[in-house]
Amino acid sequence: MDQVALQISQLEIGYGQKRQSGVKVAGPIDIAIQAGELICLLGPNGVGKSTLLRTMAGIQPSLGGSIHILSQNISEIHKRKLARHLSVVLTDSLGYGNLTAFELVSLGRIPHTGWFGNLGSEDRNKIQWAVESTGISHLCQKSIHALSDGERQKVMIARALAQDTPVILLDEPTAHLDLPNRIDIVRLLRKLARETEKAIIMSTHELDLALQAADKIWLMTSENITYSGTPEDLVLNDTFGGAFTREGITFDKTHGIFKVVEPHCAEINLNGDEVGIFWTKRALERQGYTVLCQSTANENIAIASEGLQWSWRYQGRERHGTFASIQALIDFLKHPKL
Amino acid sequence: MASDQNLFKAHQPAKGRSKIALISISVLICLVLLSLDLGLGSVHIPPWEVLKVLAGQEVENKLWHKIIFMIRLPKALSAILAGSALAVAGLQMQTLFRNPLAGPSVLGITAGASLGVALVMLSGGGAASIYAIRQLGVGGSWLIVLASGLGAGLVMSLILLISVRLKDNISLLIVGIMIGNISISIVSIWQYFSEPEQIQDYLMWTFGSLGGVTSSQLSIFSIVVLVGLLMAFGSSKSLNTLLLGENYARSLGLNIRLTRFFLILTTSMLAGSVTGFCGPIAFIGIAVPHIARSVLGTSDHRVLIPASLVMGAMLMLACDIIAQLPGSQMSLPINAITALIGSPIVVWVIVKNRNLRTAF
Numbered sequence: 001m002d003q004v005a006l007q008i009s010q011l012e013i014g015y016g017q018k019r020q021s022g023v024k025v026a027g028p029i030d031i032a033i034q035a036g037e038l039i040c041l042l043g044p045n046g047v048g049k050s051t052l053l054r055t056m057a058g059i060q061p062s063l064g065g066s067i068h069i070l071s072q073n074i075s076e077i078h079k080r081k082l083a084r085h086l087s088v089v090l091t092d093s094l095g096y097g098n099l100t101a102f103e104l105v106s107l108g109r110i111p112h113t114g115w116f117g118n119l120g121s122e123d124r125n126k127i128q129w130a131v132e133s134t135g136i137s138h139l140c141q142k143s144i145h146a147l148s149d150g151e152r153q154k155v156m157i158a159r160a161l162a163q164d165t166p167v168i169l170l171d172e173p174t175a176h177l178d179l180p181n182r183i184d185i186v187r188l189l190r191k192l193a194r195e196t197e198k199a200i201i202m203s204t205h206e207l208d209l210a211l212q213a214a215d216k217i218w219l220m221t222s223e224n225i226t227y228s229g230t231p232e233d234l235v236l237n238d239t240f241g242g243a244f245t246r247e248g249i250t251f252d253k254t255h256g257i258f259k260v261v262e263p264h265c266a267e268i269n270l271n272g273d274e275v276g277i278f279w280t281k282r283a284l285e286r287q288g289y290t291v292l293c294q295s296t297a298n299e300n301i302a303i304a305s306e307g308l309q310w311s312w313r314y315q316g317r318e319r320h321g322t323f324a325s326i327q328a329l330i331d332f333l334k335h336p337k338l
Numbered sequence: 339m340a341s342d343q344n345l346f347k348a349h350q351p352a353k354g355r356s357k358i359a360l361i362s363i364s365v366l367i368c369l370v371l372l373s374l375d376l377g378l379g380s381v382h383i384p385p386w387e388v389l390k391v392l393a394g395q396e397v398e399n400k401l402w403h404k405i406i407f408m409i410r411l412p413k414a415l416s417a418i419l420a421g422s423a424l425a426v427a428g429l430q431m432q433t434l435f436r437n438p439l440a441g442p443s444v445l446g447i448t449a450g451a452s453l454g455v456a457l458v459m460l461s462g463g464g465a466a467s468i469y470a471i472r473q474l475g476v477g478g479s480w481l482i483v484l485a486s487g488l489g490a491g492l493v494m495s496l497i498l499l500i501s502v503r504l505k506d507n508i509s510l511l512i513v514g515i516m517i518g519n520i521s522i523s524i525v526s527i528w529q530y531f532s533e534p535e536q537i538q539d540y541l542m543w544t545f546g547s548l549g550g551v552t553s554s555q556l557s558i559f560s561i562v563v564l565v566g567l568l569m570a571f572g573s574s575k576s577l578n579t580l581l582l583g584e585n586y587a588r589s590l591g592l593n594i595r596l597t598r599f600f601l602i603l604t605t606s607m608l609a610g611s612v613t614g615f616c617g618p619i620a621f622i623g624i625a626v627p628h629i630a631r632s633v634l635g636t637s638d639h640r641v642l643i644p645a646s647l648v649m650g651a652m653l654m655l656a657c658d659i660i661a662q663l664p665g666s667q668m669s670l671p672i673n674a675i676t677a678l679i680g681s682p683i684v685v686w687v688i689v690k691n692r693n694l695r696t697a698f
Binding site for chain 1: 574582583586589590637
C-alpha cells in the first residue's frame with residue numbers, strides 16, 4: 001500500500017520545448033502518488049490541470065523537472081514501455097471511425113500485442129475483465145456513435161483498464177454527464193483504486209463528489225499544486241473554502257457545499273423534524289435568510305408532517321399563516337403586502 | 339471463465355468468418371471481371387477461350403494468344419495494380435488525416451507527378467519526348483515515367499521534410515494541399531506559354547491510360563506496388579492506433595512522427611508509381627475505402643487493407659471494361675470513367691449511412 005506509483009519532482013509544465021523559450025503554465029511541482037489511491041485534481045479553469053495530466057502522460061514535453069513512474073524516469077523509458085505503465089482517458093472526441101465498443105476496448109491492448117496487433121489469450125482475459133469491471137458487457141456490439149456520453153465514458157475507462165497499467169490518468173471524466181452517471185463513474189474509479197491497487201488521478205470540477213470519493217485532493221491554484229491532502233483536512237483548515245470563495249459564493253463547512261447567495265435578509269427560526277428543517281432551510285437560504293434552529297428570532301416557522309403531507313406555520317411579528325408547500329411559504333414571505 | 343468464452347464467441351469469430359467470406363467473394367468477382375476484361379476490346383474473344391489461352395492450351399485463333407498476352411493482360415494487370423495501390427493509399431490517408439475526403443492525391447504527390455510530366459511535354463525543345471510519346475502512346479514512354487517519378491519524388495521529399503517539423507496531422511494536410519496547388523499553378527502558367535500541340539499531348543496524359551504500360555515497365559510497376567502494399571499491410575496496427583486520435587495514439591506508445599513518415603513514404607510509392615505509369619486516376623482512392631468500410635462494417639485495418647486492395651482492383655477492372663464501351667471499337671479515357679463511377683458510389687455510401695461520420 002505504501003508503494004510510490006508516481007513521483008513528481010520540481011516539474012515545470014507549459015508549452016514549448018525549452019525552459020527559456022517556453023510558456024510556463026505551472027510549477028515547480030513536487031508531489032507523489034501511492035498505489036491504490038484515488039486522487040482528485042481540483043482547481044479553477046485555466047490553472048493547468050489538463051496540461052499537468054498531459055505532461056504526466058508523456059503526451060506533452062515538460063519544461064523542466066522529472067517524473068518517475070515506478071522509480072523510472074519517464075523521459076528515459078521507451079514510449080511503448082511507458083504505455084504499459086500509464087494509461088489515459090482524455091477529453092478528446094473520437095470523431096471518426098465506426099468502431100464497436102468492444103473493438104475500442106481491444107485497442108487498449110496495443111502496447112502489449114505484437115507487430116500485427118493480434119490478441120492472445122492473456123489479452124482476451126484482460127479485455128474481458130475490463131468489460132466486466134466497468135459493467136459494459138451489454139454495450140459491446142454497439143457502435144461508439146450509438147452510445148450516450150455516459151456509456152462512452154465508461155467504454156473509454158474500460159479501454160484504459162484493458163491497457164492494464166498501474167497508473168491511470170483521467171481528464172474530467174465526469175464532464176457533460178448527468179448526476180447518476182457522474183456518481184457511477186466516480187464510484188467505479190473508487191472501486192478500481194481499492195480493488196486493483198491502481199493509482200488513479202482524475203481532474204474534475206465536481207467538488208462535492210471529490211470531497212466524498214477522493215483519498216486525497218490536489219488543489220491546484222495560481223500555477224502550482226498548493227495543497228494536497230485528505231479532503232476533510234482541507235475543509236477543516238479552511239483551505240478548500242479559501243481556494244474557491246469568490247464574491248457571492250461561500251463554502252458551507254457544516255454541509256460541505258458551496259452556497260450561491262450570501263444572507264441579506266432577517267433571521268428566521270425553524271422548528272420541526274430534521275428532514276423538514278433541512279429542505280426548508282435550503283429554500284430559505286436561497287432567498288437570503290439566515291436560518292437558525294431552536295433559538296429565538298423575531299420570525300418563527302413550525303414544520304409539521306403527517307406522512308407525506310407537510311405544513312408550515314409561519315408566525316411573524318405582524319402576520320402569520322399556514323402553508324401546504326415551501327413554494328407557498330416563500331411566496332408569502334416575498335410579498336408581505338399580500 | 340465460461341462467460342469469457344461466450345463474450346468472445348459473440349464478438350469475434352462469427353463476424354470474422356463473414357468478413358473472410360466477403361473478401362473471398364470479392365476475389366471471385368475480380369477473377370470474373372478479369373476474364374471479361376481480357377475478352378473485350380476491338381477484337382472480341384469469348385470468355386472460355388480467354389481461360390483456355392491463360393491455361394496455356396491451344397486455341398483456334400493464334401492471334402488471340404498474341405492479343406491477350408501482348409496487349410490485354412498487361413493492361414488488365416495495370417488496372418489491378420493501379421486499383422489496389424490507389425485504394426490502399428487512399429485508406430491510409432483517410433485514417434492518417436481522420437478525414438473522409440482525403441485520398442492519395444492530398445499530399446500533392448499526384449500534382450508533383452503532373453508537374454514533372456508537364457515539364458517534359460511542354461518544354462520547348464521536347465522533340466525527343468514528343469517522338470517517344472507518338473511511338474509508344476501516351477503514358478508509355480520511360481521518359482514520362484521518369485519525369486513523373488521525379489516530380490512525385492520531389493514533392494514527397496518536401497512533404498517528408500516538412501512533416502518532421504510539424505506537430506499535428508491536420509497542418510500537414512493543409513501543407514500538402516497547398517504544395518499540390520503550387521504544382522498545378524506552375525503547370526497552368528507553363529501551359530499558357532505552350533504550343534497547342536504540346537498542350538494537347540499533356541491533356542491526353544491527364545486523361546490517364548492503362549494500356550500504355552509495356553511488359554518491361556510492368557515488372558517494375560508491380561515490384562514498386564507490391565512493396566508498397568506490403569509496407570501498408572505492415573502498418574495496420576499503427577493505423578488502428580491512429581483511429582483513437584493523435585493524443586491517445588501517443589499515450590499508447592505510438593511514435594507519431596515516425597508513423598507519419600512511414601505512411602507518407604508508402605502512399606508516395608503507391609500513388610506516385612500509378613501516376614507515373616498510368617497517368618492521374620481520380621476517385622478510386624477516395625471511393626474504395628468507403629465501400630470497404632461500409633460493406634464490411636469495420637474500422638480494423640487488418641481487414642480493411644486487404645479488402646480495399648481487392649475492391650480497388652475490382653472497381654478498376656470494372657471501369658476498364660466500361661471504358662472499352664463493349665461492342666464498339668472506341669475506348670474512353672479511364673480517368674473520366676473512374677470519376678463517373680466513383681462519385682455516385684460515394685454519394686450512395688453517404689445516403690445509405692445518413693452521414694459520413696458514422697460511415698467513416
